[in-house]
Amino acid sequence: MDETIPLSALQHYSYCPRQCALIHQEQTFAENIFTLRGQRVHERVDEPDTRCEKGVRIEQALPLFCDRLGLSGKADIVEFSPDGTPRPVEYKHGPRRKKEHDDIQVAAQILCLEEMFGRQVPEGVVFHHSSRRRRLVPITPELRAKVERLAEEVRGMLECGRLPPPATDAALCRGCSLKDACQPEMVGADAAIEEAAESLFEPENY
Template sequence: MSTPTRPPGESGQPQLQVALSWLEHYTYCPRQCALIVLEDAFTDDTATTRGTLLHQRVDIPGNKGRGTVRTLHALPVWHDDLGLTGTCDTVELHDNGTVLPVEHKSGRYHPGGPADVQAAAQAICLQQMFQRPVPRAAVYSAADRRRHTVTIIPELHQRVLTTTRAVRELLTTRQLPPPPPDNRPCRRCSMAATCIPTVLTRTRHYHHALNNLYTLPDEEPTHP
């Protein structure tokens, strides 16, 4: 997958751009993010297909008004200083000046999870673009048909910055991280077959099997 760069900044060096969706993938699992970004190895399952179908309703660019709220769909956003870029599913512009990004997810919402980081990054981008505070975002969960408010507290803002740096480091080193030491997040991951975490976390067994694969058996002794 090609990685775009921004024009040289004050340092004179181009900055690798980080997609907002990569922040969510990295927060969920750095190895999953690397497989997607570095090896273009994304795999669909039932959950990701549900997400694709859900996003078909909000991924068509356009805007519409309802009462005092104007809703924008598939809005491109960016942050020049942080080198972030992406697309917001929905952005609401209220007549009182409120700007609210709404990220759509097919599964259940987990407070403090990867979706919060992605939604917060959208809010940070919109704040720079509209030149006004964007203190909140929302995550819409299709599983419970509810919006969940995400407040951009300083700790969450810092998570966005830290994760952005980590993803950019991944793009620079191009090193595939090891799978997580416990397999709980792997059970819900569509890329488990590509990642083979169960094999790789048992490092000693893996290397033993690999060595045996290329070891020739001892020659049988010859008898006179």
């Protein structure tokens, strides 16, 4: 594979393919309250560090890669149990809650760690900063398959160079920092106008 796909692209794509393309294809990014909160949370794990707590070795900002899928990135935290089994810990702002795109990001980190260390990694963790609570993410066959499928889809999207259509979920758009750059309402209106124009002169069926 010529170029690796950032692990973060899988999370962005699972949230919204158009958001992923704007960030990783168009190099477009903007801040909002949610991205700023996320940056504050990640400040404490952005610098590489190694320490030991209660017999567990903790690697901070550990580089990750998976040659098989062409993925690369960085883990916030990787905990190594006494037998050497790694477990990624992804930091997120906000209270403890399940989000599929967070689980996909953790699962992608697990696939990287399995290739790097040559052993099975049964689970990862999402640490929710606001509630200071952990949520275990078991690596199921379905989650593995989804990561592999998304890696292929992201690669295809970036290679074709076309922007996907906006999301149809208004709640996703409201929370997205790229809403102004994406202009989902305008793009949706343009599509509706184009569809109406194509059928304007079609004879009516009686």
